Every structure is written in C-alpha cells, then in structure tokens.
Amino acid sequence: MHFENEKLDSIEADKEFEITLRGMLAQDESRNTSENIQWGIQRKFEKGEIYTKYKNFMGYTCVDGEMVIVPEQTEVVRKIFYLYIQGQTLGQIKTYLEAQGIKTVTGKDIWDTKTIQRMLTNEKYKGDTMLQKTFTEDFMTGKKRRNDGQRNKYYVKNSHPAIISAEVFDMVQEEMAKRAV
Secondary structure, three states: OEEOOOOEEOOOHHHHHHHHHHHHHHHHHHHHHHHHHHHHHHHHHHOOOOOOOOOOEOOEEEEOOEEEEOHHHHHHHHHHHHHHHOOOOHHHHHHHHHHOOOOOOOOOOOOOHHHHHHHHOOHHHHOOEEEOOEEEEEOOOOEEEEOOOOOOOEEEOOOOOOOOOHHHHHHHHHHHHHHHO
C-alpha cells in the first residue's frame, strides 16, 4: 500500500512500523475525540438540554432546534391513544388507521404495530423527554445500543409542547401493564 501524502510505502520493511504506529495514533485520537464528545453530551443532559433533530416523528417536527407540533398529525396521535384506552389492540388500531387511509409519518400506507406501541410508550407525546435512551457503544463502528442502565438517563419535564395530557398518557401505560399480565 502506498501513502502518497506521507511518502510511505508498505513494501518497504522499515516503513511498515511507521504505518502501524500512525494507524494506532489515529485510532487513539479518534477514541479521544469520541470520549470528549460523549463528555460534552453528558454535561448537556445533566443541564436538561435536549437534542431535537427528529426527521420522522409523528406529530412533531424540528424547527431551529425546537420541537414544534404538526397540527395535521396531532389528531392521528390523539386517535391512537384514545383507541387504545377504549380497549382496542395494537392490531385493531393498525387496521383502523389503514382503513381510514391514514399514512405513517414517512408516508407509508401500511402501519407497523411496533411503531404504534412505541408511540404509546413515548413520553415525548406528553411533553417530556427521556435523555440517553441509547448510547454509542463503539466509537469505531458507531454502533448504538439501548441504555438498560449502563449509563445515566435524564428525565426532563415539560421540555416541549404536549400532544397528549399526562393523565391520558398515564392511563395508556396502566392499560398496557394490565394487558401484559
């Protein structure tokens, strides 16, 4: 392998060590940069600062770093919550949404019950935010992992406008717990 800028060629035996050393230094620098970024993110979380770079979030959009309600989508979100409270299953809600021709936030005609379930358990709909639900496990691959206690989580109340009242949200969580038994 030939590195033109560094004037290194892996064919030369004495240059192979230098190439390896430079690679190790670059990897260490990358790890250090990643740790510094994570440290900065952690400090922001501790202060309750949230990230709002959502592209596909039913009911909300991001405008200048703020979560803003999308009025035409809020009725869909509310309908999903109320149908669940009225006793409908995730599958029945899916069928209802598709029969009504209601598209997903990404414009698809077919809904996924997992998406509906995630919506029903997402605290953002009541105006709160749980920070650090996931974290980057490996700086080299960028692989994200669900935070099951490996890192601190931070809960920010009233971080943005709510679509669902806290009471409705809590009713849905209670109903989910009942159905899970």
